[in-house]
Amino acid sequence: MQIGNDIAHAAELIRDGELVAFPTETVYGLGADAFNPEAVAKIFQLKERPAFDPLIVHVSNLDQVKELSKHQDDRISLLADRFWPGPLTIVVEKSEKVSDIVTSGLNTVGIRMPDHTLALQLISEARTPIAAPSANKFGRISPTKAWHVANQLKEVPYILDGGQTSVGIESSVIRLHEDGFVMLRPGAISSAQISEIIPESKISEDDQKLHSPGLIKSHYSPQKPLYIGEIDLDEADLSNAGLIAWGKPGYANRFKKVEYLSPEKRPEEAAIHLFSALHNMEASDVDFIVADPVPEEGIGIAVMDRLRKAAYRHRKTNQ
Template sequence: MSSIINDTKLAAKLIENGELVAFPTETVYGLGADAFNAEAVAQIFATKERPTFNPLIVHIREVSELEKLFVEIDDALLKLAEHFWPGPLTIVAKKQKSVPDIVSAGLDTVAVRMPANQTARELLKLSGKCIAAPSANRFGMLSPTTPEHVQKQLPGLKCILNGELPKVGIESTVIELCQGEFKILRPGFITEQDLLKVLPQSKTTEANSPIKSPGLLKSHYSPRKPMYLLGKAPEYSTDKKTGFLAFSEVQEPEKYHLIERLSSNGDLSEAAANFFEALHRLEDSDVDLIIAEPVPETGIGIAIMDRLKKAVYQYSDK
């Protein structure tokens, strides 16, 4: 069983020595390694069973570290950093040749963000490294928001750092930045409307573009139990125990064996913060399948629905 520790200095030393550390950010738990140590980064892919065509996000502590990662640091990038960093925004831009190809999946771009979580920031400071880190889960499964979630999925991991727990609850917004314009690659807590207040240009991602960001596969964030959107479940035996992931007031609660309510008053930010935690509880319960209520696709609701659609994809009729 992997070890949960409270010693950030020890965790930083492990990063320095080319080992892996799971650590909290304000979004979810990440599985980190020194971004400039290709062998250490390769361990991330092996541990998660993650395909190497899926690029990683590099975490930094100071804006000055961008010089190690990006070819160009323009006014648009600095404006975004000033408004949203530290925070749950990941920026994709042209990378320096010194960034290992395994980090960027062989692309000429790299994804970078500056976490706001104090434990993550302390780990970055003490290690003195830029840390490449996807979510600390088995590839394609539910993202973790507690040390125990990491331990459940990656039991062989040497070090899971305890500390300030994630508050946002879903992964960062990812944008690609090019010539002062941005394209949203993955929706998250920071919305298009938030970004447009800083940069007035926006484009949508081309459907056939390479995977430049984590979380872009059709099936992702899935529980181990069958999961369907409300109204989309196939006919199933009434003796099956059904879990319900609810957003609004539940109609006919007696139909469900277990109900997880994302928000008591329809607050989308609260729903996002509780999203993965609620799904982990349903996954670990004795229910046979999970039904999820869609949320309004506005603001952060767009990001929640992005995760929901990916979570149910493998169980749905294609």
């Protein structure tokens, strides 16, 4: 494994059918040539990712969108004008050039243009769209720094180091319908913002399929128990517990370790720090983690979506 900033070397690896981890504004991705099925298969193998979970394809220009899409949809251009480069993935019918391994056999593909200089340079120099899920073991905490990738994926040939990601949680994912769009996964861009461009439609039975990554109930999980609002702070022994705090709670001094999502209670700051807080807790010697809930407004909806999935395996209601 190498970590560096050599775009030319990273692009050559992609063209040669190898994997490269690279930064986006959301999280680090584990990328391969989207038109090389053998290279894409390496993503599933390295991540230990189930074959039913589709990948998002990253582009650097709208001509690449035309290669990936079965139909030319003017709404993509309208959305791109407003939100790309940026944390929005658009699910459309795929072209015949897109292998079934990328889409897990579905007839749709998720496409986005990342808002990160290194990511866009890599895609441009590789001269191909890049299929890339988050650069972590399947179901584990998503990476927002290069060392997060290195800690989980020691076999990846090269990691482009772009520092801390600026958004911190995965992209919003929408699926286009004839009469509008459906939000499949919440992120930094809200349904209300998208509704200013195209109308929101009702979720169909087909939308219940996994047309997007990140839809499984248990995801983004640390290797230690994580609880949200299910611990009685007055009764529990917190001397060897960690707290992921919202604001500056007065009970923080009862915990062995504290990670602050946003001392000033800013949801955007909480999104940036969420996965780093989980990584730091996982690397610490605490026995379990307690997370304060974040108000579910704006990007706070996406933060709570990630927290609930990270805590799902340990919820008392599941026991």
